[in-house]
Ligand SMILES: CC(C)[C@H](C(=O)O)[C@@H](O)C(=O)O
């Protein structure tokens with residue numbers, strides 16, 4: 026009898042090239058995604074050692090963090106940004122690396138282009154010098170963020186020295202309520218398990234909730250795995266996964282497709298396999314969730330009150346006090362009604378066509394509040410084009426959103442899209458750290474796209490279910 030095995034064990038074992046003397050595995054990396062921020066020094070180190078990129082055909086580049094979203098005409102006004110894109114262009118061209126440059130029609134945030142191009146595939150290992158590489162786990166891959174020296178290692182050897190984490194199954198069953206989305210699910214999980222709860226673990230998201238989810242929803246969940254402390258998290262591949270990948274540029278085609286699907290089916294976790302830990306939750310318990318603090322675990326239901334210092338565990342009080350002071354929020358007051366200055370719709374968490382389409386349904390006939398600056402930033406050029414084909418851009422523009430070019434934008438202040446002073450931003454992104462959106466005193470409240478739309482229109486944190494009268498849940 027063979028022992029039931031998890032997807033994680035199967036991929037880990039099939040990709041272990043050797044066991045190093047320190048006990049770490051030397052893991053083969055199937056696909057290496059790169060962007061302008063974490064690669065210049067890595068390429069520099071390769072040049073110092075006179076080493077080539079070992080497998081350029083497994084390396085894929087895009088430019089996302091530093092690109093302005095209001096214009097595509099270079100050179101960029103920020104000389105550092107201009108230098109970074111030029112350097113990436115030069116490195117890709119001298120190493121024969123596919124680069125989804127601004128004029129490719131396929132540029133976008135790195136975690137958007139992997140799936141869109143069919144580079145992200147089940148059963149593979151994927152690395153990228155970016156923490157939200159966990160996104161790609163939605164396809165049943167082991168995908169994790171790495172640092173610049175590891176980017177160098179992958180460029181030079183296509184392998185990485187890694188310590189095997191433990192495996193936790195997070196099982197969520199049942200149906201979400203109306204107006205509750207994948208973003209709420211992952212914010213709820215992080216709230217319950219803590220931002221450090223996943224340290225040392227890989228997560229398997231299982232249960233009928235994830236099985237019913239679209240690939241876009243699974244990506245939203247896996248994207249924020251890292252915010253809960255786990256470097257990677259995955260959903261077992263199934264028909265939804267295969268249907269998404271079929272016909273994509275880098276996905277297998279013809280007879281190779283059928284063989285690939287057979288392989289992908291066989292990689293899923295088998296019933297009865299070993300988990301080091303199991304957490305079970307009920308989808309019906311997930312509320313529309315918003316953050317009130319300065320890490321993604323400091324979250325509450327939109328119907329709840331901002332915590333008081335006394336109501337928190339002794340151990341958490343210092344960080345709660347710091348969060349309350351930074352956020353300038355009144356302990357004990359309802360979070361709903363908190364004034365919002367900026368609405369940011371974008372990032373690798375929630376800037377896919379399905380996100381824009383879902384919000385467009387509710388935006389029609391509404392106007393952004395006069396005191397709110399609202400921007401909508403598609404995650405990729407493909408998303409932008411598709412939204413424009415469907416007329417979604419018009420709905421956003423008519424409502425008063427600025428419709429921008431793709432990039433990381435206001436998720437992270439590395440480009441001209443930044444908060445000013447202590448502006449409070451209702452954001453579809455994944456991090457609410459101090460200074461994250463480009464202003465040290467800026468304040469970020471994370472929430473789902475539909476909740477951001479409600480905040481943009483009312484000028485305050487608002488329960489979207491009531492505001493838009495959401496009675497039924499549509500699977501996104
Ligand atoms: C700039 C980059 C290295 C960084 C990351 O690692 O995630 C960024 O994408 C982020 O979201 O904070």
Ligand code: SF4
Nearest residue numbers: 157372373433436437
């Ligand atoms: S959109 Fe935000 S989280 Fe995603 S890669 Fe860019 S900066 Fe990082």
